[in-house]
Amino acid sequence: MRRDVQINRLRALVAVVDHGGFRRAAEALHITQPAVSQQIRQLGSFIRGPVFASTGRQMRLSPQGEELLGYARRMVALNDEMVGRFVPEAGQVLLSVGVASQLAEVLPEFLRLTNRGLPQAQLRVRTGASEALAQQLSTGQLDAALLLQAKAPEAGTECVELGRMRMAWFGRPATGERKTLPLALFPDPCTLRELACAVLDDAGVAWRIAYEGPELIGLRSAAKAGLGMTCLVANGDELWGLSPAVRPELPPPPAPLPVTFALSPGSVPGEFTRVAEKAFRQALQDYPMDTAGSGLPEAVALSTSAA
Secondary structure, eight states: OOOOOOOOHHHHHHHHHHHTHHHHHHHTTTTTTTHHHHHHHHHHHHHOOOOOOOGGGGGGEOOOOOHHHHHHHHHHHHHHHHHHHHOTTOOOOEEEEEEEEGGGGGGHHHHHHHHHHHHEEEEEEEEEEEEEEEEHHHTTTTTTTEEOSSSSSSTTTTTEEEEEEEEEEEESSSSSSSEEEEEEOOSSSOOHHHHHHHHHHHTTOOEEEEOOOOOOHHHHHHHHHTTBBBEEEHHHHHHHHHOOOOTTTTOOOOHHHHHHHEEEOOOOHHHHHHHHHHHHHHHTSSSOOOOOOOOOSSEEESSSOOO
């Protein structure tokens, strides 16, 4: 049968040693001295021997106590690390935020402004495909997200449309093909992939997949290497040094995609909502956005399509 050691007993041992006595340990731990003594006695029962060979002014650990102290320090430190990772301190707000990979360059400005407006917030940030982030919103893995997609996430989540992002074709394939256009694409499900392929189909442009991968850096690398053309945010040349496409038979890119600030169905502090929305709006100013004429209310339920 397994036995578990309570962290507070190990913490009491560390405190007695570090502070040089039971009384000072009790003061540091904000408990009574008898409580500290009891915890040390309980540790003695656990190791089946005395924790201290002597107490008082000449306090000295027993050999077993010395060994136990080493374990105690590691376990207390690991416990505190774990608590710090998952449990915010009093007055601190712990929030998980997702940002669509194509918009990741907003993060420095977003984090700077959020820290200024909400210094007590502890933020966890992840980037990725909008479709994946929207799913994480619906399951509560994310509290908020900046999304770039024409399809709305699942019902129940609220969002604010911040504008519509213009898209553009990039890449100059090294292949000499004229009849079949090589493309570099994100894998399904991907709204942008669907729209780009639909635009080419409607224009009668034959295409094939030359590269497919989930990471933006891979897609950009494929376009730079001449593997295929891709459709990304219209300032991709400024952001990542991509070459704009020059093929005359190429149709216009898909219509601008909605950029939405989406919130999880769970409770998100209103103060964070206001600060984050303002920060995202300011951080997006250097992107090619159409911010007027969306025809949508300021905030809509995601059960209503954002497209």
